[in-house]
Amino acid sequence: MKPRSLRVRLLLSAAVAVFLALAAAWLVMTVLFGRHIERRVQTDLVRDGMQLAANLSIGRDGLPLLNREPGDVRFGEPASGLYWQLTTPAGSLRSRSLWDQALPASKVVRAREWSTRSAGGPFEEQLLLVERVIRPDRDGPEVLIQLAIENKSLHEARREFGAELALFLLLLWVILSAASWSQVALGLRPLSRVRDALDALKRSPGERLAVAPAQEIEPLVRAINELADAREKDLVRARRRAADLAHALKTPLAAIAAQSRRARESGAHDAADGLDRAINAASAAVDRELARSRAAAIRASIGEVNSAALPAAEAVVGVVERAEFVAQVVFAVNVPPELVVPVAAEDLLELLGALIENAARYARRRVHIDGAESAEGRMLSVEDDGPGIDPGQMADALGRGARLDQAGGGHGLGLAIAQDLAEATGAQLQLARSELGGLKVTILWRKLTPG
Amino acid sequence: MRALIVEDEVAVADDLARALQAAGFVVEMARDGEDAWFKGSTEDYDVVVLDLGLPRLDGLSVLRRWRDENRLFPVIIVSARNDWTEKVAGIEAGADDYLGKPFEIVELVARVRGLVRRAGGRASSSIRIGNLVLDTHRMSATYAGRPVRLSQLEFRFLHYVAHQGGRAVSAGELAEHLYGTAETTDTNAIEALVVRLRRKIAPEAIETRRGFGYCLAGDSQ
Numbered sequence: 044m045k046p047r048s049l050r051v052r053l054l055l056s057a058a059v060a061v062f063l064a065l066a067a068a069w070l071v072m073t074v075l076f077g078r079h080i081e082r083r084v085q086t087d088l089v090r091d092g093m094q095l096a097a098n099l100s101i102g103r104d105g106l107p108l109l110n111r112e113p114g115d116v117r118f119g120e121p122a123s124g125l126y127w128q129l130t131t132p133a134g135s136l137r138s139r140s141l142w143d144q145a146l147p148a149s150k151v152v153r154a155r156e157w158s159t160r161s162a163g164g165p166f167e168e169q170l171l172l173v174e175r176v177i178r179p180d181r182d183g184p185e186v187l188i189q190l191a192i193e194n195k196s197l198h199e200a201r202r203e204f205g206a207e208l209a210l211f212l213l214l215l216w217v218i219l220s221a222a223s224w225s226q227v228a229l230g231l232r233p234l235s236r237v238r239d240a241l242d243a244l245k246r247s248p249g250e251r252l253a254v255a256p257a258q259e260i261e262p263l264v265r266a267i268n269e270l271a272d273a274r275e276k277d278l279v280r281a282r283r284r285a286a287d288l289a290h291a292l293k294t295p296l297a298a299i300a301a302q303s304r305r306a307r308e309s310g311a312h313d314a315a316d317g318l319d320r321a322i323n324a325a326s327a328a329v330d331r332e333l334a335r336s337r338a339a340a341i342r343a344s345i346g347e348v349n350s351a352a353l354p355a356a357e358a359v360v361g362v363v364e365r366a367e368f369v370a371q372v373v374f375a376v377n378v379p380p381e382l383v384v385p386v387a388a389e390d391l392l393e394l395l396g397a398l399i400e401n402a403a404r405y406a407r408r409r410v411h412i413d414g415a416e417s418a419e420g421r422m423l424s425v426e427d428d429g430p431g432i433d434p435g436q437m438a439d440a441l442g443r444g445a446r447l448d449q450a451g452g453g454h455g456l457g458l459a460i461a462q463d464l465a466e467a468t469g470a471q472l473q474l475a476r477s478e479l480g481g482l483k484v485t486i487l488w489r490k491l492t493p494g
Numbered sequence: 495m496r497a498l499i500v501e502d503e504v505a506v507a508d509d510l511a512r513a514l515q516a517a518g519f520v521v522e523m524a525r526d527g528e529d530a531w532f533k534g535s536t537e538d539y540d541v542v543v544l545d546l547g548l549p550r551l552d553g554l555s556v557l558r559r560w561r562d563e564n565r566l567f568p569v570i571i572v573s574a575r576n577d578w579t580e581k582v583a584g585i586e587a588g589a590d591d592y593l594g595k596p597f598e599i600v601e602l603v604a605r606v607r608g609l610v611r612r613a614g615g616r617a618s619s620s621i622r623i624g625n626l627v628l629d630t631h632r633m634s635a636t637y638a639g640r641p642v643r644l645s646q647l648e649f650r651f652l653h654y655v656a657h658q659g660g661r662a663v664s665a666g667e668l669a670e671h672l673y674g675t676a677e678t679t680d681t682n683a684i685e686a687l688v689v690r691l692r693r694k695i696a697p698e699a700i701e702t703r704r705g706f707g708y709c710l711a712g713d714s715q
Contacts, residue, residue, distance in 0.1 A: 301509030364645030396578035
């Protein structure tokens, strides 16, 4: 099974490739070293052979004679591993190291040049043997000069070299693997930056990846940004369609309401009641869906937005105070002109609209809209002197999973919509009993604590 | 009473027409924006019920054209687009009320009646007290030439005080007049109303005469 981590995969493949290359290098270098020392030994043997040839003469009995033996002491020690032998048809002259043994006779060599071969030795060792035929006197017999050295020392040198080289190459392998680890880490660093940027993108679809930290990553960053653009456009389109659909449903609902009225006029009260109930349920669902799609749009909105609270509150009051049902309600707007809240202007209108209209609907005489900025954060509150919500139900109303539109006091859908919107803008909606006697709804945007 | 219903959805338009006829209105219909604009520009209506999503010319544009032409009949917008941004735009374009679809026909009729009642039945169309001019027909005001949008309650407050010929009116009397009661909560509401009006118009527009009550700054004319 392939490892899932790109880092591990790259590291493993680098380690294996470097290992194979170093193993091949070890093999080649060991062979080359073997050949090199063989050539060196061969050269030494040939030099000794030339020395033998230079001091060679033929005795009267046809046997080879040496005026001076080669200087290497090993020629004098029995079975030392270094031997020479001079052979004429009349007999042989050998180094003392051969003792009573002889070098293997040459079967084929009659060459006038030095030749090299391997052969079994007199003391059950393998020998590297150089040999040549010379004729010291023009009329004299030919002399076969043979020099041999046991292979064991060569093998040992080769093994020692191989072991030391292997140790060194192993160290080199570790160093190269570490280097490739840091290379992989360095190479993957831009990807981890991209990953961080993607995390930010996941949190806020409005985010985009910054310019790529490396040229090679740039096409990827561009592709991701294009994908994010496309996704955001799709989201916006889907939400717009949902909103359009909800809006489009309202006119047919109004038409069905007309039918219901007609049915009621013609005496079909039960049918009209049924239709009215269905219309109310459908309109509530449509309003809720519109608020949800708005809340979703707020969550997905790009960048930081701020809008002034006072003009929004005044604009909403300007609309609400037109309604017949608020003919006796006084609106007190006490919002500092400099107060801005982290919501887009149109979303703030929706949020305040839901709350102020709600408050106005249940107020007896007064609706207060206050705003302030404190150490805790920025807040807006809407309160009325109406019947309010029972404190027990308040806790339920803001409990997780509770539906505010089922909360008591008739405050209904307005609170549910406001809660959706407030939460989408990162605010908390708090319910309390107002000093005026009714419900006090506070929207609180807490200050972000660093970290 | 003449009412113009501007609505392209036939079922809704018919329902509106029957309801308003039952309430005593003579009803005319317009099915698109151009037709509505023409009718509103050439005929006098006591109230207009205006849909926003209209063929040929949208409702907001129709309303702006009427107001630009100084056609000042009360207009209630009835729209499927129930956003507050739309509502604010509607009111700022000169609508007098806004009702989202689907609506209770009873509520619509009540609101239409309210608009007509507020706009009609006054011979004089304006009262001037100092810098303040009250337009009794539009239930609006200007202060030193600057338009001030008023709620019904605010207008009724100013209208009542303006008719007292410079006499200071107590919070209790105002509560009695505006609410029909004079409990503490009602007099508190009157104080809040004065604060709001001073903020909307000008701090010096309403004077407090300690121990007596409120009066408008400037001579009654």
